[in-house]
Amino acid sequence: MxxxxxxxxxxxxxxxxxxxxxxxxxxxxxxxxxxxxxxxxxxxxxxxxxxxxxxxxxxxxxxxxxxxxxxxxxxxxxxxxxxxxxxxxxxxxxxxxxxxxxxxxxxxxxxxxxxxxxxxxxxxxxxxxxxxxxxxxxxxxxxxxxxxxxxxxxxxxxxxxxxxxxxxRRAEQASISEALSDADALIESLEQLLAKKRQIKQGAMQELLTGKRRLPGFRDAWKLKPLGSFLAIRHGKSQHEVEAIDGQYPILATGGAIGRASAYLWAQPSVLIGRKGTIDRPQYMDAPFWSVDTLFYSDVHAPNSAKFLFYRFCLIQWKQYNEASGVPSLNAKTIEQIEIEAPQPDEQAAIASVLTDIDREIQALEGKLTKARQIKQGMMQELLTGRIRLV
Structure with missing residues (x-):
């Protein structure tokens, strides 16, 4: 060519x-x-x-x-x-x-x-x-x-x-660097906006999930209950028999998805948490999944409580419940006995909805930030080789 x-x-x-x-x-x-x-x-x-x-x-x-x-x-x-x-x-x-x-x-x-x-x-x-x-x-x-x-x-x-x-021409050098600086400025503004939105979410979680701030229309007193009264515990299983490259269902471990499965272990909204190692990163799933090396809790006792409990799990300092001197480990019974104050299911759902909306805004900003970084990378490839010339 x-x-x-x-x-x-x-x-x-x-x-x-x-x-x-x-x-x-x-x-x-x-x-x-x-x-x-x-x-x-x-x-x-x-x-x-x-x-x-x-x-x-x-x-x-x-x-x-x-x-x-x-x-x-x-x-x-x-x-x-x-x-x-x-x-x-x-x-x-x-x-x-x-x-x-x-x-x-x-x-x-x-x-x-x-x-x-x-x-x-x-x-x-x-x-x-x-x-x-x-x-x-x-x-x-x-x-x-x-x-x-x-x-x-x-x-x-x-x-x-x-x-x-x-x-x-030095002027063209300056124009190229200025264009890339503009791209940097956009990325920095998105990073700042994303950080602010995450702070807003953290503040909302601290207030809404502990009852310090109530949503309009809810006045019933919150009750102190053990986590075991909300969700039933289930254990992950070995994935070897269900692993498939083109599997329909994600295989979830403590750090996230590690592969695909041809069958699902559970199909109800659930909160997952690691049994060993990464014990302080709860995950939420509302679609069928397979799970390994995790404990997961399903909303069989209180419909629609799983998302509320997921956000509530995010506030718990899980390492204080570590039961091993080496690799951090959690015990199912210990988790079930942890007591929290919680509202009625309808208020739980309303709180979860507010926090979910904030999460969607955060995800949208993360997408914009990823795209802005990709655009900047493409600009560098084009501008620093002269494939694109600036007027």
Whole structure:
């Protein structure tokens, strides 16, 4: 297949004709962080000048640690390692591609031993090169250059010789990084909205499931009852005889679905909880399922109570009922004897409905967030190779 008109084949793939393949070292200089011996125990203070090691580079941002800071005098002594706004700091050890642009608020912070400073020249936009360095293709190229080493340790030579596709105009570099920043802003806003919605749900659970707040139309007193009076206990069974790749029913274990089954063990709304290991992650099922290594409770005593009990299970600190010194374990009888205050079935159903609606909103936001991340990933693939050009 030929190359599209206006594009050319290069060492790094197909790029626009007016782009170049350049060594990063032709457009930037580098400074490795100071040796550990350059910092002394007396240099470290609480709340001083932040040191940026790989652990302080999180999702393309610099996140300082208050206990990983040094005095102003020590920072002055190591001035050649201090960061300037517009530069890029990248981790040299561990996961490659962990890098961030130095914002004005981080000007003067110190590059740590495990990091390296990339100082762009006038021909290179810092935000653009940060995107390139965090791209999966660049990470793969760095890892390939480190084959044969026991641990990938990025050095100045590898980074200097790194070939990158580069728009000849700095303005186009800036436009690409700005478009990706807009995608980041959307993702961040969705993350914040999702976190807020989860907090709202947690607050609603704490109030509605304990009777601190009542829904309109309900006034009957709540009664203290053991969990065994609501749900009947059942045990999971081995899945070997019913496992099937194209099975119609999920096989549920303590961590979630682990396969498919050709038959179901139970078909009533149920609350599942692990017997060993993961004992504090209740699951809810209202469709036929097979279960292994779990205890599950079905609403044979009180119709429509299973969803209410599922949310109520989520409030219980299950580890306090652990009955083993090694792997955390739960005993069915112990669970059945736990007492909770609960309303009449109609109020249980109303509470469960409110919380279910919040869950649906959370799921919708999670879907939007997943899609936004996928779109951003696609944008990086297209924009950083010039397959899509910005006006």
């Amino acid at each position: 030929g190359v599209m008109l206006g594009y050319k084949q290069t060492e790094v793939g197909v790029i626009p004709e007016d782009w170049n393949v350049e060594k990063l070292g032709s457009h930037a200089t580098f400074r490795t962080g100071p040796f550990g011996s350059a910092l002394h125990k007396s240099d470290y203070v609480y709340g001083g000048v932040p040191i940026i090691n790989p652990m302080q580079i999180v999702d393309g941002k610099l996140v300082p640690t208050l206990r990983m800071t040094i005095s102003a005098s020590a920072a002055q002594r190591l001035s050649e390692f201090r960061l300037c706004a517009g530069e890029v700091v990248i981790g040299r050890r561990g996961d490659m591609g962990r890098c961030a642009v130095v914002e004005p608020s981080a000007d003067g912070w110190l590059c740590g031993t495990g990091s390296m400073i990339v100082r762009p020249k006038a021909t290179l936009d810092g935000r653009f090169v940060q995107r390139v360095l965090s791209d999966t293709r660049t990470v793969a190229a760095i890892e390939a250059a480190s084959v044969g080493t026991t641990m990938i340790n990025l050095n100045q030579g590898t980074l200097s010789n790194l070939l990158i596709p580069l728009p000849s």
